[in-house]
Amino acid sequence: MTLPTESASSIHAPAAKPGKRRSVSPFAQAFGKLLRDPLALTGIVVLSAFVLLAIFAPLLAPQNPYDLSQLDIMDGRLKPGSESMTGTVYLLGTDDQGRDLFSAILFGLRTSILVGLVSAAIALLIGASIGLLSAYAGGRTDAFLMRIVDIQLSFPAILIALIFLAVLGQGVDKIIFALVVTQWAYYARTIRGSALVERKRAYVDAARSMALPDRRVLFRHILPNCLPPLIVVATMRVAYAIMLEATLSFLGIGLPVTEPSLGLLVSNGFEYLLSGDYWISFFPGLALLILIVAINLIGDSLRDILNPRREG
Amino acid sequence: MTNPILSVQDLTTSFRVDGQWRDVIRGVAFDIQPRETVAVVGESGSGKSVTAMSIMRLLSPANSRSTGRIEFEGRNLLDLPLPDMQAIRGNRIGMIFQEPMTSLNPVLKIGDQITEVLRHHRGMSDAGAMAEAARLLDRVRIPSARQRLGEYPMNFSGGMRQRVVIAIALACSPRLLIADEPTTALDVTIQAQILELIKTLQEEEGMSVLFITHDMGVVAEVSDRTVVMYRGDVVETATTEEIFRRARHPYSRALLSAVPQLGAMRGHDRPLRFPRVDMTTGEIAPPQSTADTVRRDAAPILEVANLVTRFPIRKGILRRVVGRIHAVEDISFELRQGETLSLVGESGCGKSTTGRSLIRLEEPTGGTVSLNGHDVRKAGHSELASIRRDVQMIFQDPFESLNPRIRIGAAIAEPMIAHGLVSRRDAPARVAGLLERVGLSGEMMQRFPHEFSGGQRQRICIARALALEPRLIIADESVSALDVSVKAQVINLMLDLQERYGLGYLFISHDMAVVERISHRVAVMYLGEIVEIGPRAAVFENPRHPYTRKLIAAVPVADPSRRQRRVATAEEIRSPYRSADYVPPKRLFREVGDGHFVQIVDDEAAA
Numbered sequence: 001m002t003l004p005t006e007s008a009s010s011i012h013a014p015a016a017k018p019g020k021r022r023s024v025s026p027f028a029q030a031f032g033k034l035l036r037d038p039l040a041l042t043g044i045v046v047l048s049a050f051v052l053l054a055i056f057a058p059l060l061a062p063q064n065p066y067d068l069s070q071l072d073i074m075d076g077r078l079k080p081g082s083e084s085m086t087g088t089v090y091l092l093g094t095d096d097q098g099r100d101l102f103s104a105i106l107f108g109l110r111t112s113i114l115v116g117l118v119s120a121a122i123a124l125l126i127g128a129s130i131g132l133l134s135a136y137a138g139g140r141t142d143a144f145l146m147r148i149v150d151i152q153l154s155f156p157a158i159l160i161a162l163i164f165l166a167v168l169g170q171g172v173d174k175i176i177f178a179l180v181v182t183q184w185a186y187y188a189r190t191i192r193g194s195a196l197v198e199r200k201r202a203y204v205d206a207a208r209s210m211a212l213p214d215r216r217v218l219f220r221h222i223l224p225n226c227l228p229p230l231i232v233v234a235t236m237r238v239a240y241a242i243m244l245e246a247t248l249s250f251l252g253i254g255l256p257v258t259e260p261s262l263g264l265l266v267s268n269g270f271e272y273l274l275s276g277d278y279w280i281s282f283f284p285g286l287a288l289l290i291l292i293v294a295i296n297l298i299g300d301s302l303r304d305i306l307n308p309r310r311e312g
Numbered sequence: 313m314t315n316p317i318l319s320v321q322d323l324t325t326s327f328r329v330d331g332q333w334r335d336v337i338r339g340v341a342f343d344i345q346p347r348e349t350v351a352v353v354g355e356s357g358s359g360k361s362v363t364a365m366s367i368m369r370l371l372s373p374a375n376s377r378s379t380g381r382i383e384f385e386g387r388n389l390l391d392l393p394l395p396d397m398q399a400i401r402g403n404r405i406g407m408i409f410q411e412p413m414t415s416l417n418p419v420l421k422i423g424d425q426i427t428e429v430l431r432h433h434r435g436m437s438d439a440g441a442m443a444e445a446a447r448l449l450d451r452v453r454i455p456s457a458r459q460r461l462g463e464y465p466m467n468f469s470g471g472m473r474q475r476v477v478i479a480i481a482l483a484c485s486p487r488l489l490i491a492d493e494p495t496t497a498l499d500v501t502i503q504a505q506i507l508e509l510i511k512t513l514q515e516e517e518g519m520s521v522l523f524i525t526h527d528m529g530v531v532a533e534v535s536d537r538t539v540v541m542y543r544g545d546v547v548e549t550a551t552t553e554e555i556f557r558r559a560r561h562p563y564s565r566a567l568l569s570a571v572p573q574l575g576a577m578r579g580h581d582r583p584l585r586f587p588r589v590d591m592t593t594g595e596i597a598p599p600q601s602t603a604d605t606v607r608r609d610a611a612p613i614l615e616v617a618n619l620v621t622r623f624p625i626r627k628g629i630l631r632r633v634v635g636r637i638h639a640v641e642d643i644s645f646e647l648r649q650g651e652t653l654s655l656v657g658e659s660g661c662g663k664s665t666t667g668r669s670l671i672r673l674e675e676p677t678g679g680t681v682s683l684n685g686h687d688v689r690k691a692g693h694s695e696l697a698s699i700r701r702d703v704q705m706i707f708q709d710p711f712e713s714l715n716p717r718i719r720i721g722a723a724i725a726e727p728m729i730a731h732g733l734v735s736r737r738d739a740p741a742r743v744a745g746l747l748e749r750v751g752l753s754g755e756m757m758q759r760f761p762h763e764f765s766g767g768q769r770q771r772i773c774i775a776r777a778l779a780l781e782p783r784l785i786i787a788d789e790s791v792s793a794l795d796v797s798v799k800a801q802v803i804n805l806m807l808d809l810q811e812r813y814g815l816g817y818l819f820i821s822h823d824m825a826v827v828e829r830i831s832h833r834v835a836v837m838y839l840g841e842i843v844e845i846g847p848r849a850a851v852f853e854n855p856r857h858p859y860t861r862k863l864i865a866a867v868p869v870a871d872p873s874r875r876q877r878r879v880a881t882a883e884e885i886r887s888p889y890r891s892a893d894y895v896p897p898k899r900l901f902r903e904v905g906d907g908h909f910v911q912i913v914d915d916e917a918a919a
Contacts, residue, residue: 026760209673210700211699
């Protein structure tokens with residue numbers, strides 16, 4: 001037997017308070033709760049730090065790792081903390097071409113975060129539109145679009161990305177394209193599910209019975225209420241996109257060697273791991289790990305906060 | 313006097329909310345004598361369920377605590393170690409809950425769920441437990457009990473599930489049965505059966521019953537003594553007779569005056585407001601009578617002829633239609649400006665689908681609907697929009713029917729702006745005016761729906777419906793989810809608005825007493841058809857169709873002196889599902905009075 005909980009929770013139901021204050025929206029409330037969760041706050045602080053480092057990489061990095069003229073092959077594979085012949089200190093050591101790993105990681109973060117966010121944003125836009133359309137149209141349109149989603153989801157993401165990159169070649173734009181192709185279906189499936197639930201709720205009937213235009217019902221009433229699960233999926237998917245990009249770069253088909261992302265840096269040091277020059281792979285790998293964990297901490301916390309069953 | 317079975321003294325329960333302890337019930341005290349039924353009555357948030365949960369110690373110890381004494385069979389339940397408490401729960405005290413749909417495990421057979429209790433608490437063998445389970449189902453009057461043991465909860469209707477839950481609660485012959493709103497989720501005819509069953513079983517088993525409810529009618533029907541709770545305090549304890557005859561506390565009196573009583577409208581020919589009660593003195597101001605709002609001179613604003621709405625049930629890969637739900641089957645009626653027509657019936661009778669079909673929230677299958685002279689079914693996109701302006705709908709659940717992410721000011725202004733009735737700049741003034749008209753303050757428009765109580769939200773929905781200056785409002789169970797006193801206020805508001813704007817109401821409800829209060833005319837629906845329609849007084853005082861009579865007889869009367877014993881039956885509400893080739897028979901009506909029509913009963917349609 002399950003115990004009824006409504007009776008107990010109704011006592012905590014917020015009574016309307018008097019006063020003139022402008023009340024906070026549910027989204028603002030969720031954000032407030034996010035900031036009060038210590039784990040999520042840690043994630044936000046770390047992520048913000050990484051994003052700031054990435055944005056200001058050209059100012060912060062001691063060296064431009066893409067400018068081959070600044071590299072000295074003689075500085076290759078120096079230990080962390082060692083000093084070059086010109087007097088610069090390589091905080092995290094150098095790779096086999098004498099590239100400062102600290103600078104390379106800063107610039108690598110830039111690429112990783114850019115690729116992750118942009119691909120997720122585009123995939124979200126496409127996926128959400130298709131999912132919303134599918135839920136609202138229903139019938140054959142819905143069946144057709146969802147079969148495409150099924151087919152898309154039945155292939156491993158990495159396989160699709162590999163095929164696309166093999167055909168298209170290397171480059172930031174191409175990897176973003178490949179990531180969007182592999183990701184949109186998740187968003188479409190998520191938003192369709194919640195839109196189907198929302199569409200049956202009384203406030204949508206109310207909007208329809210007031211003869212509001214379809215467009216308005218869809219975008220002003222249904223969409224905002226579908227956002228919570230979408231935001232959660234999006235956070236998790238950004239982390240996944242960054243990881244996928246790193247994997248592809250590690251396999252050597254993502255980004256060109258001249259623009260090292262974190263994955264490529266790991267790959268560069270891979271062959272020296274066993275010879276004791278661990279830092280070339282280790283530090284980029286660590287940066288990647290912290291980035292992913294930070295995003296997932298935020299995502300986990302968001303999932304709990306935005307879960308309608310845990311509201312109250 | 314014998315010793316009480318249960319004696320609650322100075323029970324205080326607090327919950328921890330955001331790190332602070334808040335008292336939810338304070339100093340609750342009452343006794344239950346052997347073979348006595350005590351009702352705890354109050355509105356939502358009064359603490360009546362918390363009282364029951366505290367007695368059973370079912371509240372989570374992490375964020376709740378209880379102090380005081382709960383003496384049961386000479387022991388204080390609050391001091392008992394958990395294993396001893398476990399032995400009392402189920403064994404000595406049985407409990408039944410409100411929601412029969414969720415209190416049974418859907419993946420276990422009914423028989424297994426009953427025998428589990430018997431084996432665990434009474435140490436019975438498998439075969440013995442099975443035989444005992446069949447006997448228990450017999451006790452709760454479930455037909456062909458032995459066969460039904462092998463079925464799953466989904467094969468049982470709501471009323472039947474509640475019987476199973478009662479059977480499980482009775483499995484160990486408890487001395488005390490705690491029933492927490494056991495009939496609230498049930499239809500009125502089923503509620504009457506379950507109440508009768510509980511009364512019969514109590515006599516047979518000689519147990520005491522603690523009955524938690526919000527329904528004064530149910531209290532009057534079942535309880536010997538009544539405890540009235542208000543915001544966590546017991547405000548009055550007395551015999552049920554006394555409470556109904558001469559309640560001392562103002563709140564009890566307010567609660568009673570807000571209870572619509574079936575039959576109280578004899579002698580009134582128009583809808584009647586609920587009396588207002590001064591909450592401090594308990595003085596009752598006599599209700600103002602309503603003006604005659606019905607426009608008999610003009611053509612009806614709503615004319616429905618032979619409306620049919622069916623939902624196909626498809627199966628298989630080819631999605632063949634294997635059957636249809638005949639939700640609305642050949643119904644006709646009309647509604648005049650300023651008139652309230654109620655559609656009344658039990659769940660599944662098609663009353664809500666009728667309302668939704670009128671403005672094509674569901675597509676009707678056949679018939680004509682004419683609103684203000686527009687043919688709704690033939691209307692194109694823009695004509696439908698203008699029709700929907702004239703007809704507004706208010707839904708049952710005020711928590712669901714407002715978009716949680718839109719401020720209420722914007723929600724009310726939205727339809728006006730979309731229809732070009734008001735500019736974006738002038739909207740706030742109009743919204744403030746509307747909010748004041750429904751008894752709220754204009755300053756509230758910046759708030760979100762979750763900051764309002766249920767009654768306030770329903771007022772907001774009414775304000776939004778009024779925004780488009782409609783001529784007809786379809787109120788789909790609009791007051792059913794509200795507490796008694798709030799319900800009375802909202803109904804008074806609706807009557808005020810009808811007087812002021814000459815609104816027509818199509819009032820869809822299962823609550824016979826409310827319908828009697830508010831309607832000019834009443835249509836009784838059963839299995840998608842109108843079986844009786846006529847002026848309110850004629851239908852209630854001279855019901856002619858057997859189903860109407862059954863429905864009226866099933867309503868609990870909020871008067872303990874008119875308590876009636878019914879025969880405990882196990883009749884169920886029939887389903888409107890029919891096979892695909894079913895052709896509904898043509899129904900004929902007989903006019904038995906002025907505008908009072910009754911379906912001619914043939915053998916097949918006998919209810």
